[in-house]
Amino acid sequence: MTDPLYGWLWMLAYVCLSGGLSVYCFHRLFILFLYFRHKADRPEPRSRFDHPPLITVQIPLYNEMYVAGRLIDAVAAIDYPRDRLEIQVLDDSTDETVDLVAAKVAELRELGFAADHVRRGNREGFKAGALAHGLAAARGELLAIFDADFVPSRDIFRRCIDHFTDPRLGMVQTRWDHLNREYSLLTRLQAVFLDGHLLIEQTARARSGRFFNFNGTAGIWRRTCIDDAGGWHADTLTEDLDLSYRAQLAGWRFLFLPDLVTPAELPVEMNAFKSQQHRWAKGSIQTCKKLLPAVWKAPLPFHVKAEATFHLTSNFAYLLLILLCVIANPTIAPRQSELPLPWLLDLPVFSCAVWAVVLFYGIVLRELRKRWWLELWCIPAVLALGIGMSISNAKAVIEAMFNQGGAFIRTPKYGLRARGEAWRHKRYLALPSALVLAELAATAYFAQIAWLAARDAHWASVPFLVLFVAGFAYVAASSLVPRKSPLAAGA
Numbered sequence: 001m002t003d004p005l006y007g008w009l010w011m012l013a014y015v016c017l018s019g020g021l022s023v024y025c026f027h028r029l030f031i032l033f034l035y036f037r038h039k040a041d042r043p044e045p046r047s048r049f050d051h052p053p054l055i056t057v058q059i060p061l062y063n064e065m066y067v068a069g070r071l072i073d074a075v076a077a078i079d080y081p082r083d084r085l086e087i088q089v090l091d092d093s094t095d096e097t098v099d100l101v102a103a104k105v106a107e108l109r110e111l112g113f114a115a116d117h118v119r120r121g122n123r124e125g126f127k128a129g130a131l132a133h134g135l136a137a138a139r140g141e142l143l144a145i146f147d148a149d150f151v152p153s154r155d156i157f158r159r160c161i162d163h164f165t166d167p168r169l170g171m172v173q174t175r176w177d178h179l180n181r182e183y184s185l186l187t188r189l190q191a192v193f194l195d196g197h198l199l200i201e202q203t204a205r206a207r208s209g210r211f212f213n214f215n216g217t218a219g220i221w222r223r224t225c226i227d228d229a230g231g232w233h234a235d236t237l238t239e240d241l242d243l244s245y246r247a248q249l250a251g252w253r254f255l256f257l258p259d260l261v262t263p264a265e266l267p268v269e270m271n272a273f274k275s276q277q278h279r280w281a282k283g284s285i286q287t288c289k290k291l292l293p294a295v296w297k298a299p300l301p302f303h304v305k306a307e308a309t310f311h312l313t314s315n316f317a318y319l320l321l322i323l324l325c326v327i328a329n330p331t332i333a334p335r336q337s338e339l340p341l342p343w344l345l346d347l348p349v350f351s352c353a354v355w356a357v358v359l360f361y362g363i364v365l366r367e368l369r370k371r372w373w374l375e376l377w378c379i380p381a382v383l384a385l386g387i388g389m390s391i392s393n394a395k396a397v398i399e400a401m402f403n404q405g406g407a408f409i410r411t412p413k414y415g416l417r418a419r420g421e422a423w424r425h426k427r428y429l430a431l432p433s434a435l436v437l438a439e440l441a442a443t444a445y446f447a448q449i450a451w452l453a454a455r456d457a458h459w460a461s462v463p464f465l466v467l468f469v470a471g472f473a474y475v476a477a478s479s480l481v482p483r484k485s486p487l488a489a490g491a
Contacts (some may be wrong), residue, residue, distance in 0.1 A: 006311075007486075009400070010287045010327060012238060013323075013327055014324070014327060014328070016080075017320050017323050017324040017327070018324060020316075020317075020320045020326065021317060021320050021321060021353055022353060024314060024317045025086070025353045025356040025357060026309070026356065027190060027310050028356045028357065028359075029356050029359070029360075031200060031201055031204045031205075031360075032200065032204075032359070032360060032363060034204035034205070034207075034208045034210075035200050035203055035204040036348070037208070038203070038204065038207035038208050039203065039207075041207045042259075043163065043255060043257075045162035045163045045165055045166075046163075046166050047162070047215070048162050048165065048167045049161065049162055049164075049165060049321070050162065050247055052080065052081055052084045053084065053140075053141050053142050053164065054084050054085075054086065054139060054140045054141055054142070055080065055084065055085055055086070055140045055141075055142045055143070055144055055145070055157060055159065055161075055220070056086040056087075056088060056134075056138040056139060056140030056142070056143050057075050057078075057085065057086065057088065057143075057144045057145075057146065057393045058088050058090055058131060058134050058138070058143055058145045058146075059071060059072065059075065059087070059088065059089045059090060059145075059146055059147075059148065060090045060092075060127050060131060060134075060145070060147065060148075061089060061090065061091045061092065061093055061097060061101065061148050061429075062091075062093055062097075062123065062127075062410050063093045063094060063097050063106065063428065064091045064093070064094050064097055064148035064149075064410075064413065065093075065095060065096050065097045065100055065303040065427065066413060066414045066415040066427075066428075067148045067149050067265065067413050067414075067415045068089075068097055068100055068101055068360055069101075069104055070098055070151060070415060071148055071149075071150060071151065072087075072089065072101070072104045072105075072108070073104075073150045074150075074152055075087060075146065075152065076108055076111070076113060077154055078152060078153075078154055078155070078156060078157060078259075079154045079158055080154055080157045080158070082112050082113055082114075084113065085113065085448060086114045086115075086116075086138065086139055086140055086160060087105075087108060087113055087114065087115040087116070087192045088115075088116050088118055088134045088137075089101050089104075089105055089115070089116070089117050089118060090118050090120075090130040090131065090133065090134045090139060090171040091118065091119055092119075092120060092123045092221045093121075093129055095427070098119075098414070101117055102117055105117040105206060114125075115232065116137075118130075118133065118134055118137070120133055123408075124234075125232075125234035126234060126407075126408030127216075127239060127345055127408055127410075128232040128233060128234040129232075129234050131232045131239070132231055132234075133231040135226065135231070135232070136461060138223070140223065141222070141223055141224075142161070142220055142221065142222060142223065143220065143221045143222075143223055143226070143430035144156075144157070144219070144221075145216075145217055145218075145219060145221070146217055146218060146219045146262075147216065147218075148413065149264050149411075149413040150176075150217055150218055150262055150264040151179065151262070151263050151264070152218070152262050153260075153261070153262065156174065156260065156262065157220075158244070158284035159176060159260050160172045160220065160257055161220075163255055164220075164222060166253070166462070168251070168252060168253050169222065169252070169253050169254075169255060170221065170222050170225030170229075170247050170248075170252030170253060170254060171214050171219055171221050171222070171225060171244070171252070171254045171255070172219060172220045172254075172255045172256075172257060173202065173206075173212075173214055173215055173218070173219040173254065173255070173256045173257070174219060174256065174257055174261065174262045175198050175199060175202070175218075175220045175256075175258045175259075175260065175261050175262070175265040176194060176198050176215065176218060176261070176262060176263070176264050177261040177262065177264070178190075178191045178264065178266050179193070179263045179264060179265045179266075180262060180265055180268065181266070183266070183268055185381070186266075186267075186268065186269075186270060186273065186385075186478065187266045187267075187268060188378060189378060189382050189385050190266045190267070190273065191266065191384060192361055192364060192365065192378050192379075192382050193385075193386070194266075195364045195368055196360060196364045198215070198361065199258055199364065199367060199368060200360070200367075201257045202215075202258070203256060203258050205256075205311070205379065206254065206255065206256035207256075209301075209304065210303070210304055210307040210308070210311075211244070211245060211248045211254075211304060211307065211308045211311065212244070212254060213240060213297075213311075214240045214241075214243065214244045214254070214258060214310075215240060215242035216238075216239075216240035217240075217262075217264075218262035218264070222252075222341065225247050225250075225252045226243065226247070228247070228250050228252070229243055229246040229249075229250050229252070229321040230243075230246055230248035231243075235286070235290070236251060236283050236286035236287050236290060236471060237279045237280075237282050237283030237286060237406055238279075238280060238283025238284055238286070239283075239410055241284060241287045242283075242287045242290065242291065245291045245295070245308070245312075246291065249291070249294060249295065249298055255425050257389075258433055265413045265414075265415070267411050267412070267413070268414065269412070269430055270475060270478035270479045271413075271430035271431060271432050271433075271479050272411050272412050272430040273328040274389065274392045274430075274435075274475070274479065275409050275411060276411040277389055277392065277393055277396075277428055278392050278393065278395070278396040279396075279408065279409060281315040281318065281393040281397060281400075282396035282397070282399055282400045282406060283398035283400075284312060284314070284315050284400075285312075285313075285315055285316070285396070285397050285400035285401065285464070286400045287312060287425070288312035288313055289400070289401075291312070292308070292309065292312050292313075292335075293310075294336075295308045295309070295469065296309075315393060315396070315397050317395040318389075318390045318393040318396075318397060319394045319397045319398065319476055321387070321390045321394070322391060323444075324389055325390075325442070325446075325468070328449075329445070329449060339382045354383070354464070357379075357383060357386075358379055358383075361378070361379045361382055362376065365378065365379075377407035380467065383471070384467045384468075384470045384471035384474065385474065386471070387468050387470060387472065388439065388471030388472050388473075388474055388475030388476075389465060389471075389475060391435060391438050391439055391442060391472075392435055392439075392475075412428030412430055414428075414430065415429075417465070432480055436476050436479045436480055439472050439475050439476035439479070440467075440472075440476045442472040443469060443472040443473040443476060446465055446468040446469045446472065447469050449465055449468075450462060450465035450466060450468075450469055453465055
């Protein structure tokens with residue numbers, strides 16, 4: 001017999017962990033409710049500008065030789081009066097990108113653009129530092145920010161500038177789309193992940209009066225809003241999330257335009273994707289530590305504070321998942337016959353969690369893809385990828401809990417769109433970390449649990465366990481073996 005005290009302690013831990021995960025899953029359903037409730041609430045500008053405002057376009061760069069020229073050309077092609085447009089290329093690069101950008105900026109000047117190639121000589125403050133440095137010299141009353149891998153449309157300013165006739169509007173965010181969605185299995189799954197946030201979550205929060213965040217790029221800020229909120233800070237890895245919350249706490253209003261799309265390139269390599277997700281997860285928890293107390297002290301409605309709490313703490317779900325994985329091993333868990341009402345433990349995890357996520361991403365596909373029913377196979381793959389990423393993201397959460405700052409590691413991009421374009425021998429290739437050993441161990445760990453479940457005829461749990469095995473195996477294998485061709489990644 002198992003020690004009764006151990007059994008009760010195990011059950012308490014299981015209930016807390018599975019209950020915490022279930023709360024976040026129920027929250028996905030609430031976000032869907034808000035999305036459909038406010039989906040038709042399309043904002044219209046209060047009026048129109050008689051004279052177009054001066055816009056400074058800021059392009060922060062660090063070693064982006066494959067995509068910097070593409071973005072600069074796209075900015076130059078935007079339909080907006082040249083005498084009302086200023087272009088700042090905030091270039092902290094240390095490689096051939098410097099010469100490429102210098103040549104592009106010289107071309108813009110010959111064409112009559114007010115363009116500057118801004119070099120700091122260091123990377124102090126990383127992206128936040130570059131934006132702050134550029135802001136000090138910027139002349140525009142509005143500032144549009146585009147990361148190097150984005151390609152803004154010609155009509156982007158014409159379609160959103162008049163919203164700034166509202167004097168309390170501080171920021172307009174456009175929705176990202178994906179230039180290389182069909183490149184590989186990894187890019188297709190990333191697209192579904194991001195679409196869930198960029199369409200469903202952002203629309204739901206923005207149109208229901210909750211706080212939402214600038215996504216770091218493809219948006220336009222009012223300069224006085226940035227100044228009023230205290231400017232760009234470099235003490236978190238998500239300077240965009242940090243400034244967004246400080247600005248909204250200061251009373252500024254934000255606008256999200258899901259119908260105005262700005263496409264970008266997704267990472268095509270697993271280690272680059274993991275690095276990006278690690279930075280976002282760590283930065284969100286750093287921002288949570290920094291600003292969540294201020295949110296609860298502010299004179300805001302309860303529903304705004306509650307949603308901000310879910311938003312800023314959402315990455316704790318990865319840590320809960322990893323801890324749950326550890327104690328769920330049947331070789332260390334008490335026999336269910338020794339616990340009261342064991343079905344109460346499994347119901348939140350295997351019913352609420354899985355089906356809430358399935359429904360969420362099913363609606364994402366339905367909203368954005370014409371023949372969405374042909375892509376439903378992506379949903380279990382998305383679940384598996386999220387599970388496989390949990391070790392890396394849980395590590396990011398733990399790091400954020402115990403320290404501030406950290407290096408801003410930019411996500412390498414290669415200017416790829418079509419399947420078959422090679423990237424393996426290009427510059428900036430991300431390398432695997434020692435964390436892949438933990439992912440391989442997790443693969444073996446869940447393979448053992450799946451085998452035990454099958455041996456004992458616990459067939460209901462086998463499909464879920466297979467997701468864990470597949471997710472950890474895919475992430476580990478993709479991290480160790482960069483592929484010469486994206487066709488090997490399958491789609």
